[in-house]
Amino acid sequence: MQTHDAAQRQLESLLEFYQASGFDCFLEEEAIDRFALSAELLAAQVAARQAGAHSPGIAGSGPTSKPTQSGRSAIPGAGQGTMQTQGVDTTAAKSSAPNAPVAGGAFADAVIPDRDAINSAHEVARSAKTLDELQASLAAFTGCNLRLTAKNLVFSDGNPKARVMLIGEAPGRDDDIKGLPFVGPSGPVLDKMLEAIGLDRSSVYIANVVPWRPPGNRTPTPQEAEICKPFIVRQIELVAPEYLVFLGAASTKSLLGVQDGIRRMRGRWMTYSSGQRQVPCLATYHPDYLLNTPIEKRLSWRDFLVLRDKLKSVVDL
Structure with a gap:
């Protein structure tokens, strides 16, 4: 009985913490592994770059394409944070159309907030x-x-x-x-x-x-x-x-x-x-x-x- 009461109090404390932090609803039934999604997106970007090296018809790819000025690419997650990776050219992975969606589970329709x-x-x-x-x-x-x-x-x-x-x-x-x-x-x-x-x-x-x-x-x-x-x-x-x-x-x-x-x-x-x-x-x-x-x-x-x-x-x- 004491174990049950302790678990109940822990749950109530957790909910109070979530409420105080501004969380008032669940967006998904299960938690989303943003690290795994970021890794999948990085793998897709690398694959697109490699495929672009053999497809001269893809804009911004091919043997003469250059890495980004900073040498880093930002991988958007669900929140405000980003994961930085070194030496990856994302030119081929980004669509030339405005408001191109970013891959990533429930946020597959997300866009890069750029110019x-x-x-x-x-x-x-x-x-x-x-x-x-x-x-x-x-x-x-x-x-x-x-x-x-x-x-x-x-x-x-x-x-x-x-x-x-x-x-x-x-x-x-x-x-x-x-x-x-x-x-x-x-x-x-x-x-x-x-x-x-x-x-x-x-x-x-x-x-x-x-x-x-x-x-x-x-x-x-x-x-x-x-x-x-x-x-x-x-x-x-x-x-x-x-x-x-x-x-x-x-x-x-x-x-x-x-x-x-x-x-x-x-x-x-x-x-x-x-x-x-x-x-x-x-x-x-x-x-x-x-x-x-x-x-x-x-x-x-x-x-x-x-x-x-x-x-x-x-x-x-």
């Missing part, structure tokens, strides 16, 4: 003429690996004809489940902030820089944010809001291209260039941050008063 993926995102985003087209194009876009672990695309919420557009960083767990931004614990905080200045979700438009939830609510990588950026840029152009509100440092830095901290940027009007338009924008703290640091709510309250005064002064004119 081709970013260029593809720009082309797809620019081709959208309406918000509906943009959402459909984003749902079909295969250039961002976050789509492989997310349950839903989180495109937007609110009124696309609103005067104010609010932009966060990325969806959370509840957002991912429901397919809407800011519906988790931070949602009521944002709703109360809006209500305090006479607004609600029907009178604003809400989106994120990254429309898919990163696993475990981790911060999106710079590559993931850069690949997704063309879509939020096009979304802003199509909504054409009078004012932008950046919720948190991540969305502010991504869209304004600045490196200042949120404490230096919040509460003052800046300018965002959207096509031929110059849009007044305001930065404030992210609602998630306010949940953990409630003393800063007073500063966000001041920021929203600044927004209220701007909206009221334009109406009065």
